[in-house]
Amino acid sequence: xxxxxxxxxxxxxxxxxxxxxxxxxxxxxxxVDSSVVAVLLHEAIGDQLTCVFVDHGLMRANEADEVxxxxxxxxxxxxxxxxxxxxxxxxxxxxxxxxKKRKIIGGLFIDVFExxxxxxxxxxxxxxxxxxxxxxxxxxxTGGPSVTIKSHHNVGGLPERMxxxxxxxxxxxxxxxxxxxxxxxxxxxxxxxxxPFPGPGLAIRIPGDITQxxxxxxxxxxxxxxxxxxxxGLYDAIWQAFAVLLPVRTVGVMGDERTYDYVCALRAVxxxxxxxxxxxxxxxxxxxxxSTRIINEVRGINRVVYDITSKPPGTIEWE
Ligand code: XMP
Numbered sequence: 372x373x374x375x376x377x378x379x380x381x382x383x384x385x386x387x388x389x390x391x392x393x394x395x396x397x398x399x400x401x402x403v404d405s406s407v408v409a410v411l412l413h414e415a416i417g418d419q420l421t422c423v424f425v426d427h428g429l430m431r432a433n434e435a436d437e438v439x440x441x442x443x444x445x446x447x448x449x450x451x452x453x454x455x456x457x458x459x460x461x462x463x464x465x466x467x468x469x470x471k472k473r474k475i476i477g478g479l480f481i482d483v484f485e486x487x488x489x490x491x492x493x494x495x496x497x498x499x500x501x502x503x504x505x506x507x508x509x510x511x512x513t514g515g516p517s518v519t520i521k522s523h524h525n526v527g528g529l530p531e532r533m534x535x536x537x538x539x540x541x542x543x544x545x546x547x548x549x550x551x552x553x554x555x556x557x558x559x560x561x562x563x564x565x566x567p568f569p570g571p572g573l574a575i576r577i578p579g580d581i582t583q584x585x586x587x588x589x590x591x592x593x594x595x596x597x598x599x600x601x602x603x604g605l606y607d608a609i610w611q612a613f614a615v616l617l618p619v620r621t622v623g624v625m626g627d628e629r630t631y632d633y634v635c636a637l638r639a640v641x642x643x644x645x646x647x648x649x650x651x652x653x654x655x656x657x658x659x660x661x662s663t664r665i666i667n668e669v670r671g672i673n674r675v676v677y678d679i680t681s682k683p684p685g686t687i688e689w690e
Contacts, residue, residue: 375551382540386415393495399424401438404500407553421449423487428456429572432594455483469690476571498538566611575690579618588671589616592635599661612639623673632673648682
């Protein structure tokens with residue numbers, strides 16, 4: 372009978388079989404999927420694995436530090452941490468179109484990853500945390516012309532360019548199964564239970580053009596929102612929650628002063644696989660508390676709204 376423990380053993384054996392004495396490189400994003408891949412591979416092939424964490428400067432607050440601490444210090448996994456924020460921000464300057472943002476980020480990600488891979492002497496295999504929903508949402512459902520809803524940069528691109536074979540141990544799994552596998556592998560609960568975070572990061576949570584300043588504002592609002600969700604004991608009941616910074620300024624009052632600042636939208640959904648989702652029904656006291664804190668504590672935001680769109684017809688992200 373099928374258990375996660377036996378899946379783990381089978382997956383480890385399959386990785387060893389596929390890789391032999393080859394070298395594997397794995398992109399770490401800080402998300403659950405790539406984290407599980409990294410730990411699974413480390414258990415399967417130890418020092419034959421090198422992880423590369425490309426920091427595009429579009430991460431949430433503290434994220435980069437947490438990733439480096441867990442993988443390099445705790446697991447002793449060989450980890451390259453490349454801070455490429457200036458490069459990404461430079462190329463994204465003035466770019467408004469969501470798909471262009473994804474293409475630019477995806478392309479740069481490949482460039483930087485490839486460069487870092489070369490620096491460590493290359494590899495024979497590339498490991499990716501591709502999940503089953505990634506596989507099916509990126510291909511045509513009808514057999515007709517392929518329709519891409521959103522181009523997910525963690526699927527495709529790298530393997531062709533780098534001429535390496537793919538190692539994708541999660542290809543048959545849904546998100547909840549990946550979490551179960553992570554638990555089986557002893558990953559800390561704080562990492563396993565983490566809400567998904569998209570590859571393009573905050574770039575697709577800031578409609579319109581992206582600046583360092585907007586990213587900083589968004590990081591602050593997002594971290595207050597998530598802190599309140601955790602305090603209320605709601606984190607695990609929600610599949611994904613995040614703040615969005617709208618490129619709209621509205622008028623407000625603060626003391627005797629007129630303000631003219633950005634609008635922050637809050638998003639929270641329940642889902643099992645990200646393919647469909649319902650918005651989360653917070654009570655109004657909770658929303659008031661978050662709104663008050665964000666407006667009082669984050670300079671640059673003077674209005675907070677809550678997104679009550681489900682998927683479909685909306686998507687989870689705003690871009
Ligand atoms: P949507 O917005 O399409 O999101 O309803 C479904 C899930 O996918 C994540 N997402 C992405 N993940 N690269 C990623 O790695 C992307 O470009 C991307 N776009 C959306 C999103 O966060 C949600 O979990």
